[in-house]
């Protein structure tokens with residue numbers, strides 16, 4: 089199959105990766121200043137997975153992601169201002185400020201949810217694919233999930249069912265090498281989790297998760313297969329979590345050499361090297377400046393937005409106004 093992205097699509101992926109990185113950087117700064125509630129899970133280094141995968145799908149295709157989903161939110165076309173507003177609990181956020189950074193969703197862009205329950209997006213996307221099959225339409229569902237989530241029982245049950253019923257679902261395993269502080273080789277007896285696909289009667293493949301073009305091609309091929317009724321695919325995107333598990337991670341379990349090696353293969357560097365040959369440095373620079381400005385504006389606007397008003401009834405009313 090020949091589903092390579094066009095130059096226009098490559099540039100749009102580059103823009104969204106730069107925007108996601110800036111979002112993560114600003115969030116990191118605000119966490120240090122104590123301006124967020126609770127820790128956040130940053131996706132620095134993994135942008136090519138969410139952005140590349142969503143670029144290969146249609147708006148009406150459904151995607152479920154994880155607790156580390158900012159690249160997927162922007163990748164699927166959500167408005168950065170409303171994403172930031174949700175992270176900061178504002179009324180203008182996608183879920184009226186009730187969801188927070190792990191639980192954003194938006195039916196219009198087909199982003200049917202991040203999820204704080206590890207592995208929970210896998211059966212959700214499988215069920216969505218089942219409804220698409222029953223409705224007889226040509227949409228696909230995609231679950232993006234981590235290497236830790238791949239070890240859950242529900243992952244096995246979902247893939248088994250999808251293989252049996254040839255559901256139009258794409259399982260995109262975002263293997264960032266760690267589940268919390270546990271390395272993947274301590275979690276699993278096999279190095280390449282994609283080989284499990286054979287046991288579910290579906291194709292399995294490994295892609296370079298730091299190369300947005302490679303992720304795009306693999307997901308576009310899988311979507312084509314699913315739309316013509318040939319069932320699910322398991323794609324394992326090998327990548328790396330550059331900023332630790334969460335903003336409260338004390339570190340110490342990832343070696344400096346390992347981090348340095350992956351920093352050299354930063355997805356934005358990979359995409360810059362490809363695109364500089366095609367469009368030149370000036371054009372890329374303009375795209376980066378505009379993307380960063382868009383994110384700064386999103387923060388400026390969202391943080392000025394109002395908090396939701398709650399009416400508290402019953403016994404909790406006694407605590408209304410208590411500081412947290």
Ligand SMILES: Cc1ncc(C[n+]2csc(CCOP(=O)(O)OP(=O)(O)O)c2C)c(N)n1
Nearest residue numbers: 156204205206234235236237264266267268
């Ligand atoms: C069902 C469930 N079990 C445990 C947790 C606690 N937990 C949160 S993230 C995480 C690790 C997830 O690892 P992985 O799937 O590889 O995702 P990553 O954080 O690497 O993106 C765990 C165990 C949880 N949120 N939900």
Ligand SMILES: [Mg+2]
Nearest residue numbers: 234235266267
């Ligand atoms: Mg992981």
